[in-house]
Amino acid sequence: MEYSTLSAVDIRERVVRGELKAEDLCRAVLDRIRALNPQLKIFLAVDEAGSLAAAREVDRKRAAGEVLGPLAGVPITLKDNLCTKNFSTTCASKILDGWKPPYNATVVERLKAAGAVLMGKANMDEFAMGSSCENSAFHPTFNPWNPAYVVGGSSGGSAAAVAAGITPLALGSDTGGSIRQPAALCGVMGFKPTYGRVSRYGLMAFASSLDQIGPFAYSAEDAALLMSVISGHDERDSTSAEIDVPDYRAQLSGGLKGLKVGLPKEYYGEGLDPEVRAALETAKQVWRAAGAEFVEVSLPHTEYCLAAYYLVATAEASSNLARYDGVQYGLRGEGGHLLAMYGATRAQGFGPEVKRRIMLGTYALSAGYYDAYYKKALQVRTLIQRDFNAALKQCDLILTPTSPTPAFKLGERMDDPLTMYLSDIYTISVNLAGLPGLSVPCGFTSQGLPMGLQIIGPAFAEAKLLQAAHAYQAQTGWHKRRPVL
Amino acid sequence: MSIDYEIVVGLEVHVELATRSKIFCGCSTQFGAEPNTQVCPVCLGLPGTLPVLNREVLNLAIRAALALNCELAEHTKFDRKNYFYLDSPKAYQISQFDMPLAKNGYLDITSPNGAVRRIGITRVHMEEDAGKLLHAGQGGQIGNATSSLADYNRTGVPLIEIVSEPDLRTPEEAYLYLTGLKEILEFSKISDCNMEEGSLRCDANISVRPLGQAALGTKAELKNMNSFKNVRAGVEYEAKRQIRLLNEGGRVVQETRAWDAEKGVTRSMRSKEEAHDYRYFPEPDLPMILLTADMVETVRETLPELPQAKRVRFQTQYGLNEYDAGVLTATSELAEYFEAAAMGTNPKAVCNWLTVELLGRLNVEGKTIAESPVKPGQLNALVKLIESGELSGKLGKQVFAEMAEKGEAPQVVVKRLGLAQISDVDSLKKIVMDVLAANPGPVAEYRGGKAATLGFLVGQIMKVSRGQANPQKVNQLLREELEP
Numbered sequence: 001m002e003y004s005t006l007s008a009v010d011i012r013e014r015v016v017r018g019e020l021k022a023e024d025l026c027r028a029v030l031d032r033i034r035a036l037n038p039q040l041k042i043f044l045a046v047d048e049a050g051s052l053a054a055a056r057e058v059d060r061k062r063a064a065g066e067v068l069g070p071l072a073g074v075p076i077t078l079k080d081n082l083c084t085k086n087f088s089t090t091c092a093s094k095i096l097d098g099w100k101p102p103y104n105a106t107v108v109e110r111l112k113a114a115g116a117v118l119m120g121k122a123n124m125d126e127f128a129m130g131s132s133c134e135n136s137a138f139h140p141t142f143n144p145w146n147p148a149y150v151v152g153g154s155s156g157g158s159a160a161a162v163a164a165g166i167t168p169l170a171l172g173s174d175t176g177g178s179i180r181q182p183a184a185l186c187g188v189m190g191f192k193p194t195y196g197r198v199s200r201y202g203l204m205a206f207a208s209s210l211d212q213i214g215p216f217a218y219s220a221e222d223a224a225l226l227m228s229v230i231s232g233h234d235e236r237d238s239t240s241a242e243i244d245v246p247d248y249r250a251q252l253s254g255g256l257k258g259l260k261v262g263l264p265k266e267y268y269g270e271g272l273d274p275e276v277r278a279a280l281e282t283a284k285q286v287w288r289a290a291g292a293e294f295v296e297v298s299l300p301h302t303e304y305c306l307a308a309y310y311l312v313a314t315a316e317a318s319s320n321l322a323r324y325d326g327v328q329y330g331l332r333g334e335g336g337h338l339l340a341m342y343g344a345t346r347a348q349g350f351g352p353e354v355k356r357r358i359m360l361g362t363y364a365l366s367a368g369y370y371d372a373y374y375k376k377a378l379q380v381r382t383l384i385q386r387d388f389n390a391a392l393k394q395c396d397l398i399l400t401p402t403s404p405t406p407a408f409k410l411g412e413r414m415d416d417p418l419t420m421y422l423s424d425i426y427t428i429s430v431n432l433a434g435l436p437g438l439s440v441p442c443g444f445t446s447q448g449l450p451m452g453l454q455i456i457g458p459a460f461a462e463a464k465l466l467q468a469a470h471a472y473q474a475q476t477g478w479h480k481r482r483p484v485l
Numbered sequence: 486m487s488i489d490y491e492i493v494v495g496l497e498v499h500v501e502l503a504t505r506s507k508i509f510c511g512c513s514t515q516f517g518a519e520p521n522t523q524v525c526p527v528c529l530g531l532p533g534t535l536p537v538l539n540r541e542v543l544n545l546a547i548r549a550a551l552a553l554n555c556e557l558a559e560h561t562k563f564d565r566k567n568y569f570y571l572d573s574p575k576a577y578q579i580s581q582f583d584m585p586l587a588k589n590g591y592l593d594i595t596s597p598n599g600a601v602r603r604i605g606i607t608r609v610h611m612e613e614d615a616g617k618l619l620h621a622g623q624g625g626q627i628g629n630a631t632s633s634l635a636d637y638n639r640t641g642v643p644l645i646e647i648v649s650e651p652d653l654r655t656p657e658e659a660y661l662y663l664t665g666l667k668e669i670l671e672f673s674k675i676s677d678c679n680m681e682e683g684s685l686r687c688d689a690n691i692s693v694r695p696l697g698q699a700a701l702g703t704k705a706e707l708k709n710m711n712s713f714k715n716v717r718a719g720v721e722y723e724a725k726r727q728i729r730l731l732n733e734g735g736r737v738v739q740e741t742r743a744w745d746a747e748k749g750v751t752r753s754m755r756s757k758e759e760a761h762d763y764r765y766f767p768e769p770d771l772p773m774i775l776l777t778a779d780m781v782e783t784v785r786e787t788l789p790e791l792p793q794a795k796r797v798r799f800q801t802q803y804g805l806n807e808y809d810a811g812v813l814t815a816t817s818e819l820a821e822y823f824e825a826a827a828m829g830t831n832p833k834a835v836c837n838w839l840t841v842e843l844l845g846r847l848n849v850e851g852k853t854i855a856e857s858p859v860k861p862g863q864l865n866a867l868v869k870l871i872e873s874g875e876l877s878g879k880l881g882k883q884v885f886a887e888m889a890e891k892g893e894a895p896q897v898v899v900k901r902l903g904l905a906q907i908s909d910v911d912s913l914k915k916i917v918m919d920v921l922a923a924n925p926g927p928v929a930e931y932r933g934g935k936a937a938t939l940g941f942l943v944g945q946i947m948k949v950s951r952g953q954a955n956p957q958k959v960n961q962l963l964r965e966e967l968e969p
């Protein structure tokens with residue numbers, strides 16, 4: 001069955017109308033995974049039994065005339081840092097190889113309740129630390145548009161699953177750009193909601209004050225559908241906001257007319273790839289033609305974002321990852337006594353990038369360095385938040401590139417962590433400010449690699465971001481292009 | 486020439502709060518369950534789980550802060566205290582660092598000589614408890630264990646840490662501070678303060694300095710004291726050790742020491758250089774807490790009267806002496822019992838019955854006031870019977886014994902045994918006339934001027950009436966009959 005260009009909205013409607021059996025679709029997805037995964041290496045684990053059972057349950061409900069959920073029969077891919085009960089969840093790390101959580105993440109519960117069919121767990125950079133998926137302890141993932149190139153990261157597997165037409169929807173997590181950057185590099189839409197919009201319960205923490213779960217989809221409409229299912233307060237996450245969740249799909253119309261759009265001058269300077277710059281220029285013309293008005297804004301503390309981010313994120317990570325000690329679960333290294341066991345477990349279990357960040361974060365929190373590093377970073381973070389608040393007083397939305405470059409070649413940046421960190425230069429500030437940010441495809445390079453633009457909005461203005469992306473997609477159709485596989 | 490030294494002690498007390506569930510999850514806090522049966526993904530620290538603050542923990546912690554006269558913070562937050570050890574499944578403890586719940590409180594202690602000293606309380610903060618470990622192999626220590634077992638039932642049990650100022654000057658003061666603290670916490674139903682079950686633990690910071698010197702000496706932190714008496718003994722030993730060291734020309738080093746109760750000595754555990762760097766930082770999973778005046782006032786309203794205030798009130802309201810007021814306010818249960826029993830009757834009489842008869846009896850039987858067979862209402866009724874003259878004080882004791890034996894109401898006992906005091910004039914007059922008729926000799930003596938004979942006649946009347954005759958009325962009737 002050829003289903004790979006069907007949207008989630010289409011699938012659900014066909015299932016509801018009885019034109020499509022969820023089980024048939026699920027089998028087609030499993031077939032496609034079998035066909036594509038050996039070359040693209042998107043999945044770390046495929047849940048054949050679980051997905052078929054969920055699909056059959058949707059079919060049974062329909063046959064029995066029961067109410068079908070908003071994602072009935074829709075296949076979805078999960079990033080492997082989202083806990084799935086009794087099903088492998090590894091964070092792409094050797095330290096958790098074979099671990100099966102005894103509980104489901106809140107988003108997983110919500111997806112199941114909505115009738116979604118969970119296909120399996122997607123590859124990622126180990127513990128979400130990376131921008132290329134090459135830090136996975138198991139294998140990199142290859143870009144569906146050109147397998148010589150990376151998919152971006154850390155949610156690279158999730159982005160690729162959508163790009164390759166395996167599942168119309170996927171979930172990722174974004175700490176400094178980990179949804180938006182791979183979305184841009186894979187030519188799909190990726191959405192990091194406002195901090196607190198989606199429950200983090202069951203998301204294995206990288207940096208708790210920055211992490212946020214969000215969707216991948218080709219269209220704004222599909223992303224809106226998924227957003228309405230996963231958003232909302234969760235009593236198990238004290239940082240989830242008690243703010244009502246609108247029906248995002250019902251609020252998609254509105255267009256770009258009359259929108260005041262801010263262009264932060266600091267985001268269009270040096271280091272921006274000429275093809276990406278050109279694509280942004282073309283996109284601006286589309287927006288302008290559709291009635292948007294541009295204003296220049298300034299985010300003066302932009303140059304400190306990267307430093308602040310790598311202090312806050314690594315400090316939190318050093319603490320969040322301390323629990324992987326070989327005592328209760330996961331890998332246990334051999335050692336004569338407790339400290340040796342800890343050492344062996346962590347030396348064998350963590351990859352080099354994870355170790356690098358744990359060291360950095362531990363250092364930043366150490367006695368005598370806390371004030372100079374961690375505390376200073378928190379102060380900078382406050383300044384960055386103020387920058388955005390001030391800029392968003394002059395405009396409705398902010399438009400920037402998502403990534404300074406299109407996808408790079410596998411191996412190209414592995415020996416140069418700083419250049420790798422620069423992949424997230426336009427996205428990390430949004431996490432530091434806790435704001436929603438969305439990446440939408442905006443064209444292709446001469447080599448046929450996708451590029452994305454980023455839309456940033458005020459806190460909890462998810463509907464506004466989706467509206468703008470939806471209107472832009474209606475004008476361009478970049479999201480209708482598919483890689484040849 | 487030997488110098489006089491002053492001992493300086495500050496105490497850090499960890500108290501388990503009396504909540505039904507843990508601080509950040511819904512697991513039970515019940516003591517004594519099978520290992521690892523009161524656990525869930527949250528308190529096991531499984532990846533992806535998040536803490537959610539139990540509101541009851543906050544309420545009890547606020548109550549403790551109020552009971553200890555602290556200033557409550559307007560904003561308070563949790564922090565992570567990072568360390569690797571088997572007892573901490575997350576490898577960090579959620580505690581409070583630079584924005585504790587409350588600061589600047591005090592606790593008054595009264596020395597046996599009656600002097601009151603105000604001991605400052607630096608801070609009160611909330612935190613989670615760690616797991617319990619069992620080390621197999623030599624010595625029961627992790628260093629030479631062949632294997633270790635971890636029980637996470639206690640992980641996430643809510644604690645408050647109460648840190649005193651270095652205001653304590655003697656081992657005895659440390660002891661008095663702890664008993665005073667325990668009294669307040671028990672009274673306010675903040676904790677059951679059971680040291681055997683680990684719901685109250687104490688560390689002591691001890692230093693000495695030449696008398697008159699303002700600067701503090703180098704301190705040692707003393708751990709592992711599992712009773713108040715051990716704290717007193719440990720402080721005493723450690724202070725003497727430091728003084729001896731200084732007198733011998735030595736130097737006290739900053740270190741953590743453990744009290745060995747069996748040998749009665751302290752020994753070094755780790756030096757300052759080996760001390761952990763806990764890398765505290767704000768807990769990102771829990772939002773800052775804003776303590777509104779409303780919240781604090783709501784808790785203040787539930788705060789029971791504290792022992793000291795109650796002691797003063799018992800003296801003024803009930804006219805009791807200081808000693809009795811002290812006895813009756815030793816526990817909240819006893820104080821509540823007394824007030825219920827004293828309602829509408831003579832409080833001093835109730836106090837006597839309660840402290841002399843009832844407590845004596847309970848003591849012998851090893852029972853608490855809550856287990857008393859005589860209920861407050863019954864004691865109240867007994868005292869009322871005596872006060873109204875329906876029962877003589879002497880027979881009261883017999884009635885009380887029956888009440889304590891059978892759990893019966895005094896009216897029931899009086900009726901069953903026929904012990905009611907005879908107060909009606911006609912019945913009494915008949916007895917009086919009979920006794921006078923039977924004792925013409927003493928009657929003549931009395932009339933002849935020997936007034937003391939009256940006592941003999943009263944005695945005869947009491948005997949005939951089996952003690953039930955109302956003595957005042959008997960006296961009155963006798964005089965009427967014998968006067969010319």
Ligand SMILES: [Zn+2]
Pocket residue numbers: 507510511512523524525526527528529641
């Ligand atoms: Zn629990």
